[in-house]
Amino acid sequence: MMTSFPVYGVQDLVELMAEEWLGYLVSLDCGVTLGVYQGEVSAVDQDRQTISLRQPLHNGVRCLVSEVTFSVIDIRELKILEIGNGRGIGSDPSSSSSSSHSRNGGHAVTGCPPVMLLRRGCHESQVMWRRAEMENITGGHRESFMTDTDVDLRGNLPAFNKRLTLTSNDPVTAAQREEKKYYTDSGLIVSSVSYDVYKRLLAAAERLGLSVERRLEMTGVCAGQMALMLLGGPYRLTPKNVHRRPQVVLLCGPHIQGAQGVSCGRHLANHEVDVIVFLPNCVKMQETVTTELMLFNQTSGRHVQNIRDLPVTPVDLVINCLDSHESIFLGEQPWYQAAADWANQNRAPVLSVDPPISGHHHAVEARWCLCLGLPLPLSQGEGRVYLCDIGLPQQVFHDVGIDYVSPFGSRFVIPLY
Structure with a gap:
């Protein structure tokens, strides 16, 4: 037997x-x-x-x-x-x-x-x-599928003919490319792009009708899906396992990255996660942030404006959306420094969503990071890199001059190496 x-x-x-x-x-x-x-x-x-x-x-x-x-x-x-x-x-x-x-x-x-x-x-x-x-x-x-012979990574990559590249006659200069090569688990090469190229992609998407609101929602869903996976997925989040819901804290700034975090928090709350969103009461708040916060307040999640209202014991997951690609002086704000200190002292694993490029100061040490659409050249401090599909049509990449083949297959979130 x-x-x-x-x-x-x-x-x-x-x-x-x-x-x-x-x-x-x-x-x-x-x-x-x-x-x-x-x-x-x-x-x-x-x-x-x-x-x-x-x-x-x-x-x-x-x-x-x-x-x-x-x-x-x-x-x-x-x-x-x-x-x-x-x-x-x-x-x-x-x-x-x-x-x-x-x-x-x-x-x-x-x-x-x-x-x-x-x-x-x-x-x-x-x-x-x-x-x-x-x-x-x-x-x-x-x-x-497994063969007796070892696979030569460098020798086999050209055979895939699926490389994500910038075409030779595109208007993007070499200085703008700042390429950093990542690999999918199937061997596909995904090249990073500079933030300038990334902004052009988003602008082209908006011209074709993919609004900021649509992109926000897609980002929130993908980040929420990844967070649910990190929390245990179906092994922990079941209707029969309601005695201790996983607790997640989202640290959000008053910008588009913060709005993405609030959107993620709403989706997590809808899946019976105990969600706390930290978002300071800033004078200048983007309209997208205000709108997302209004939607989040219709869930069971909590919105706090003071670090003292965050848990003193370790939570299950911290999602960092404090940083912005545009506002490089946020780190000087007292609320930012207090939030970063809390995250580093809480000892919970950190997922960073849409982190800025390498060269920016990263106040919160992340175990994972989630890039949107295409990866940026990130620093080593951002942890293991994941990529999510935010719904950019093929024409968007063509308009910017990128020869693009989707690396996602049947998934919306994939790991990069």
């Missing part, structure tokens, strides 16, 4: 993070936004609470990056596919009668059963046991 795969939740991972994981073949369920990753554990950092996979697969497809690192908070569930000594996914069930053991709350876990892999067109009786393969089950049939 086959033993079922050992499965760990987030709390188990925090307790069991140790070097004993090295060499294990695991499957990491990172929720709807990030998907499922599989690979061999290559590193475990107990201090930073991270785990790295070597030669990873994403949703069954081999990644072109050789290693991916995950924070524990990104992982919803970990399933062991193979114990470190080789017993498990690649072993013939009759080849050994011995059992491997793994830590599972102090209990021994026997060796995992091998996985049955079927190629397209094969009958179920044609079973293959291969150590280097994993399965991706889609549409009722099973396919194996």
